[in-house]
Amino acid sequence: MVVIGVDPHKGSHTAVVIDQQEVVLGQVRVRAGAAQAGRLLAWAGGWPERTWAVEGARGMGSLLAQQLVAAGERVLDVQPKLGARVRLLASGDSDKNDQNDARSVAIAALRSPASQQVRPDDHAAALKVWAKRHRDLSRTRNQVVCRLHAVLCDLIAGGVSKRLTVPLATRVLEQAQPSGAVQAARHDLAGQLVDDLRRIDAQLRAVRAKVAAAVRASGTTLTEIFGVGPVIAAAVIGDVRDISRFASQDRFAAYNGTAPVEVSSGNRTVHRLSLRGNRRLNHAIHMTAITQIAHRHSTGRAYYEKKLAEGKTAKEALRALKRQVSNAIYKRLKADAARGGTDVQGPGGHPGNDTVASAAGSHPEHRLFGQATPGPATTLRPRPRTQKKPPSRGRRRTSRTA
Secondary structure: OEEEEEEEOOOEEEEEEEOOOOOEEEEEEEEOOOOHHHHHHHHHHHOOOEEEEEEOOOOOOHHHHHHHHHOOOOEEEEOHHHHHHHHHHOOOOOOOOHHHHHHHHHHHHHHOOOOEEOOOOOHHHHHHHHHHHHHHHHHHHHHHHHHHHHHHHHHOOOOOOOOOOHHHHHHHHHHOOOOHHHHHHHHHHHHHHHHHHHHHHHHHHHHHHHHHHHHHHHOOOHHHOOOOOHHHHHHHHHHHOOHHHOOOHHHHHHHHOOOOEEOOEOOEOOEEOOOOOOHHHHHHHHHHHHHHHHOOOOHHHHHHHHHHHOOOOHHHHHHHHHHHHHHHHHHHHHHHHHHHHHOOEOOOOOEOOOHHHHOOOOOHHHHOOOOOOOOOOOOOOOOOOOOOOOOOOOOOOOOOOO
16 A cells, blocks of 8 residues: 655646655656646556545645546545645655655655545535635625725715715715816726626625525525525535534534633643634634624524623623534534435425424524524514413422523
């Protein structure tokens, strides 16, 4: 058994093969192109028992990794930081070049259990594509709005204090009367920025429609969590991909950064806020928690206020709520994976459309996090208290904790 480490680049790919004792058996460099996978497979034909280790198999090496998987090869995804650590701790050839990078990737895959096996692209990959497109368009829109605010400040005294939209900016420009060549140029620039904003808004609406359709096609129940819409669901599924790689909800919380980090020393045990983990996933959980806090009828808001009553600060209560959201997402993803694996046929004739999964409030986490878009008769409001029946004679009354 040998391990072939690959250092992928835009123009070329460098591969180094090592044995179990980390001895280099060969190396090759191929140009990136239509025949890149075929050339690598032809070169590696002398080692039939092989495992490929591609650095950044979800980034620069994504296409090559998928080509190797499609050819029936076993491919591991090695994070760039693992290869960098191997190169840093190496006592021999530790110079920064493609050959040493590929060798470090192979050693990291051979010695580290953190490398994940690359799987063929599935529906989650499509969700990740559209979630990234929505994220990029949102950032571009923020940039255009900031530039438009700056131009309007130079064009109109005080600028516009309200949230800028296309109709509002159009009315402001129609009422403005520029004087002089400079003001006329600023007025024209503001008009172009409004056109850019109108175009981006149209693109965002189209992307949201695609994301919503893709999320519905996935059959996920994540959108039943209060505050999780199609965009957040697509971001979560796209980054998580396979929930089975997390053995527990604690591991999942550590991955998304909602679990505290231990910074203990000696007999002193201290935990602090985690800045590690997948920040995109952490942001999705953060937006879900903020949405729940903003709606007074949500039980997430009640949980937040409960933590405040216990003496927690606003940030500490928010962190506690984010951990609850993480646990709810983990349970949903596990349930979706189990339902997809068993291919349950429900009353509607679709996989996973069973009464247990589709009924509102049937899952335990519904007690804390209900449907994302509750109707007028929402089940998230606290039920009216009913008068308890007086205890029967001759029996001792016992108390229960809620």
